[in-house]
Amino acid sequence: MYSLAREVIGVIDTDGECAEWTFPADPGAVRTARGAVRGQLHGWGLDSLSDIAALLVSELVTNALRHATGPIGVRLVRPAGLAGVLLVEVSDPLPDPPRERVAQPEDESGRGLQLVASSSRRWGTRPGNTGKTVWFELAVPG
Numbered sequence: 001m002y003s004l005a006r007e008v009i010g011v012i013d014t015d016g017e018c019a020e021w022t023f024p025a026d027p028g029a030v031r032t033a034r035g036a037v038r039g040q041l042h043g044w045g046l047d048s049l050s051d052i053a054a055l056l057v058s059e060l061v062t063n064a065l066r067h068a069t070g071p072i073g074v075r076l077v078r079p080a081g082l083a084g085v086l087l088v089e090v091s092d093p094l095p096d097p098p099r100e101r102v103a104q105p106e107d108e109s110g111r112g113l114q115l116v117a118s119s120s121r122r123w124g125t126r127p128g129n130t131g132k133t134v135w136f137e138l139a140v141p142g
Contacts, residue, residue, distance in 0.1 A: 016082075017044065020075035025065055025092075033061045037088075038078055039126050048098050049086055049138050052119055060090035068131070078140075085121075086138045093131040111114035112140035 002084050016077035019040040034054040041050045057074060064072045070093035077087040098113055120136035 008011055011104070016080040017078040018075065020073065021075045023061070023074065023102050025069055025072060029065065029067065029072055030058050030061050033072070034058050036074065037076065041086075043109055044078065044085065046140060053086065053088055053138060056116050056136060057088060058091060058114055058121060063098055063112050063134075064092035064094075067096075067098075068094040070094075071082065073133075084140050084142060086140050087135060089105060089133050089135040091128065091131060091133040095127060095130075097125040097127075098134060 002011075019031070019036075021036050023033055034057060037054050037057050038050045041047060041053060060073055061074065073089070073091035075087075075089040075091075075114035077089070079085055079087060116134075116136050121139050123134070123135050125132055
């Protein structure tokens with residue numbers, strides 16, 4: 001279904017616990033990524049973040065599927081020295097950064113980045129050697 005990735009597009013090495021996967025650019029990647037995130041967060045004892053993390057990863061993987069044709073990377077990081085933070089990254093080979101837009105009530109898409117922005121502590125994008133990474137941080141309950 002999915003494989004542990006050795007290198008995800010555009011990531012920055014981060015000390016701490018890390019899990020990463022690479023998914024093919026096909027519709028099943030959304031469900032598989034969601035399951036991988038939920039499973040890893042359960043393993044780390046972070047079930048309380050599982051729903052929101054899985055939802056936001058679903059949105060970003062869906063965006064990557066709509067616009068990119070190559071593999072999609074997902075990475076979860078519990079940075080060393082930052083006990084209250086979960087960093088989540090979704091990478092794809094398309095270099096263009098995503099644009100937040102205002103969706104109209106009748107629009108069927110266009111709300112993913114708004115959801116990421118409103119549900120995370122902070123978020124952003126960064127270019128990689130090939131492609132880009134969209135990342136967000138969630139607060140880990142104390």
